[in-house]
Amino acid sequence: METRELRYFVAVAEELHFGRAAERLGIAQPPLSRAISQLERRLGTPLLTRSSRSVTLTAAGAVLLHEARAALDAVEAAEQRTRRAAVASAGRPTIVLASKAGASNELLAKLLDAYAAEPGAAHVDVALCAPGEQQRLLRTGRADVAILHAPYDDLTGLDVEDLVTETQVVILPPGHPLSASRELRMADLDGIDLPVPRWPGRDGRYADGPGPEVRDHTQLLQLISLGRTYFLAPESARSQLRDDVVAVPVLDARTVTTVVAWPPHSRSQHVAQLVRTALRL
Amino acid sequence: METRELRYFVAVAEELHFGRAAERLGIAQPPLSRAISQLERRLGTPLLTRSSRSVTLTAAGAVLLHEARAALDAVEAAEQRTRRAAVASAGRPTIVLASKAGASNELLAKLLDAYAAEPGAAHVDVALCAPGEQQRLLRTGRADVAILHAPYDDLTGLDVEDLVTETQVVILPPGHPLSASRELRMADLDGIDLPVPRWPGRDGRYADGPGPEVRDHTQLLQLISLGRTYFLAPESARSQLRDDVVAVPVLDARTVTTVVAWPPHSRSQHVAQLVRTALRL
DNA sequence: CAGGGTCGATACCTCACGGGTATCGGTCTC
DNA sequence: GAGACCGATACCCGTGAGGTATCGACCCTG
Structure with a gap:
C-alpha cells in the first residue's frame, strides 16, 4: 500500500x-x-x-x-525526524519540547533550568501548543519530548514517565454562586448553569454544541471572567490565574498526572537526559 | 513520502x-x-x-x-489488520497469538486453557515463531498478542504486562566438565570451550562467526547433545529438555521476564480479555 | 601503467497509471 | 415528475516510474 x-x-x-x-x-x-x-x-x-x-x-x-x-503519522515522523537530524548534525544539537500553552508553567521553567545546567545539554526549543496538539507533534516527529496530562491526553503508543499528580480546581467567574465555596464536589458542578467550552478537534474544527469556541488558555480565562463558561484545571494552574476569576478545589475530581512523554523509538541521548532530569525534579 | x-x-x-x-x-x-x-x-x-x-x-x-x-511496519500492519478484521467480521472472531517455539510452553498451555474457559472467548490461533520473530508478527499486524522474553526481545513501542520472572540455567552436553556442577556463576561460563550458537537476523541471514547456525530449539538441543554448543535458558525450559542434555542453574545470570505484549493501538476486546486472563495466572 | 572489472550516475526512451472532464444511474426532496 | 445530489463509469491525456545503454571514477592485477 x-x-x-x-x-x-x-x-x-x-x-x-x-x-x-x-x-x-x-x-x-x-x-x-x-x-x-x-x-x-x-x-x-x-x-x-x-x-x-x-x-x-x-x-x-x-x-x-x-x-x-x-x-501516516509514522511516515511523516520519518520525514520530519530525518530533516531535523540533518540540521542537527550540521549545527548545535537541538531538541524540541512540546507543552500545552499555559499549563505546567512552573514545572516547565524548573525543568528547562535544570536541564540547561546539565553537562552536554542540547538547546531546547519549546513548542507551546493548543491542548491536544503536543501528541501530534510527538507522533509526527516535529517534537522530541512533550509534557502531557493524563487522563486528558492520549498516551497510547508513547513512552511515558510520571512527574506529578495533582487534584483539580474548578475555575469560575468571580460573581458565580459557587465561587464563594471553600471546596466543592463533582456533584455540585452539575448544577452550574454555564456551558463548557469547546476545543478544536484534530482537524482544527469545532464540534457543534453549546458553549464558546476556545483556542487557548488566555481566551478561556477571558471567557470565564466574562461569565460565559467555566473550567476544571489542575491545582497548579492557580498560580497562573488572572485575579478576575476564582478557583475552588473540587475534592472528588479525577486527579491529573503531568507526564513527560517521548516516542518509543527515540534513540536520542539528549531526550533521555532531559527525561532523567525531569524525574529528579 | x-x-x-x-x-x-x-x-x-x-x-x-x-x-x-x-x-x-x-x-x-x-x-x-x-x-x-x-x-x-x-x-x-x-x-x-x-x-x-x-x-x-x-x-x-x-x-x-x-x-x-x-x-513500513505500520503501513504493513494497517494492511494486515484490515485484512484480518474483514475475515473476522465474516466468521468467528479469531486472534493470533505469537510465541517462541519451544519456550514458555507450560505457561502458554495454561493461558490457552484459561482463556478458552472465559465467556465470549475468541478462537486463538497460535503462531509458533523462530526466536525474535514474534515481534515482527506483532508490529506488522499478523499477530494480535505475543509472549515475549525480556531482555532478549525488543519491547520498544509495544504495550506490555509482566507475567513471570525466572532465573536462568545453562544447558550443556552431558559429558561436559561443568555439567556435574550443582550450580554455576557467569564467570564459570567464560571458561566453556564451546562456541555460542548463531541465530538468524531479521533478514533471515546469519552473521559471520564461530558457532553452529541454529533455527529453532529442536536443532539447538540436538547440537548441544552432540557437544557442539551450549545455551543459557530460562529455568522453566527444563521441563522441555531431552534427557541427553544437562541443565545447571546459573546463580547470577540476568533474570528473564516472560511478558505478554500487544500493539499499543490495539482496540480488540478479545486481546484485552486474554491479557487479563494471563495476569490472573 | 595499460587494461579489465566494479559500481554509481547520466541519457534517453517507453508505457502504465494517476488524474482530468463528461456523463450516467440511482435516490431523495419538493 | 422535475430537479438536486452523489457515487460510478467511460474515455482521454501527461507525468513519471522503470527499462537499456553508456559514461566516468575508482580499484585491482600483471
Whole structure:
C-alpha cells in the first residue's frame, strides 16, 4: 500500500463523502472513487458501504482508518525526524519540547533550568501548543519530548514517565454562586448553569454544541471572567490565574498526572537526559 | 513520502550497495539511484555518502533507516489488520497469538486453557515463531498478542504486562566438565570451550562467526547433545529438555521476564480479555 | 601503467497509471 | 415528475516510474 492510498482513504473515511474528500485532497472525485475501490479490491474487502445518499464505514474500514492514521503519522515522523537530524548534525544539537500553552508553567521553567545546567545539554526549543496538539507533534516527529496530562491526553503508543499528580480546581467567574465555596464536589458542578467550552478537534474544527469556541488558555480565562463558561484545571494552574476569576478545589475530581512523554523509538541521548532530569525534579 | 521510496531507501541502506538493493527490489539499478537522489533532494540532505567503492549512511540516513522501518511496519500492519478484521467480521472472531517455539510452553498451555474457559472467548490461533520473530508478527499486524522474553526481545513501542520472572540455567552436553556442577556463576561460563550458537537476523541471514547456525530449539538441543554448543535458558525450559542434555542453574545470570505484549493501538476486546486472563495466572 | 572489472550516475526512451472532464444511474426532496 | 445530489463509469491525456545503454571514477592485477 502506498501512503497516497492511505491518505485518500483517511480523507474519505473522515468526511464520509467522496466529493468533500476529493476537494480536501485537491483532486477530482472520480479518481478518488477509483483509488478507493482499487484499494478495496486489493484488500479483498469492502471498506465503505455506499448508498447514493450516504457513506459509512464497514468494520474493516474502521480498523483501516485507525491503523492508517498511525501509519501516516509514522511516515511523516520519518520525514520530519530525518530533516531535523540533518540540521542537527550540521549545527548545535537541538531538541524540541512540546507543552500545552499555559499549563505546567512552573514545572516547565524548573525543568528547562535544570536541564540547561546539565553537562552536554542540547538547546531546547519549546513548542507551546493548543491542548491536544503536543501528541501530534510527538507522533509526527516535529517534537522530541512533550509534557502531557493524563487522563486528558492520549498516551497510547508513547513512552511515558510520571512527574506529578495533582487534584483539580474548578475555575469560575468571580460573581458565580459557587465561587464563594471553600471546596466543592463533582456533584455540585452539575448544577452550574454555564456551558463548557469547546476545543478544536484534530482537524482544527469545532464540534457543534453549546458553549464558546476556545483556542487557548488566555481566551478561556477571558471567557470565564466574562461569565460565559467555566473550567476544571489542575491545582497548579492557580498560580497562573488572572485575579478576575476564582478557583475552588473540587475534592472528588479525577486527579491529573503531568507526564513527560517521548516516542518509543527515540534513540536520542539528549531526550533521555532531559527525561532523567525531569524525574529528579 | 511514498512507501515505495521508503522501501527503496531501506533496501539500499541495508545492503549498502545499489546493485544488490536493486536486485532485491526486483528493479534495475538506475531507477533506484534516481529515486534515492530524488528523496535526498526532497529532504534537503544527503542520506548516503557514495564513493564509487563503497556506500555508507550519513547521520540523517541512519535516522531515516530507523524511522522508515517503523513506518513500513505500520503501513504493513494497517494492511494486515484490515485484512484480518474483514475475515473476522465474516466468521468467528479469531486472534493470533505469537510465541517462541519451544519456550514458555507450560505457561502458554495454561493461558490457552484459561482463556478458552472465559465467556465470549475468541478462537486463538497460535503462531509458533523462530526466536525474535514474534515481534515482527506483532508490529506488522499478523499477530494480535505475543509472549515475549525480556531482555532478549525488543519491547520498544509495544504495550506490555509482566507475567513471570525466572532465573536462568545453562544447558550443556552431558559429558561436559561443568555439567556435574550443582550450580554455576557467569564467570564459570567464560571458561566453556564451546562456541555460542548463531541465530538468524531479521533478514533471515546469519552473521559471520564461530558457532553452529541454529533455527529453532529442536536443532539447538540436538547440537548441544552432540557437544557442539551450549545455551543459557530460562529455568522453566527444563521441563522441555531431552534427557541427553544437562541443565545447571546459573546463580547470577540476568533474570528473564516472560511478558505478554500487544500493539499499543490495539482496540480488540478479545486481546484485552486474554491479557487479563494471563495476569490472573 | 595499460587494461579489465566494479559500481554509481547520466541519457534517453517507453508505457502504465494517476488524474482530468463528461456523463450516467440511482435516490431523495419538493 | 422535475430537479438536486452523489457515487460510478467511460474515455482521454501527461507525468513519471522503470527499462537499456553508456559514461566516468575508482580499484585491482600483471
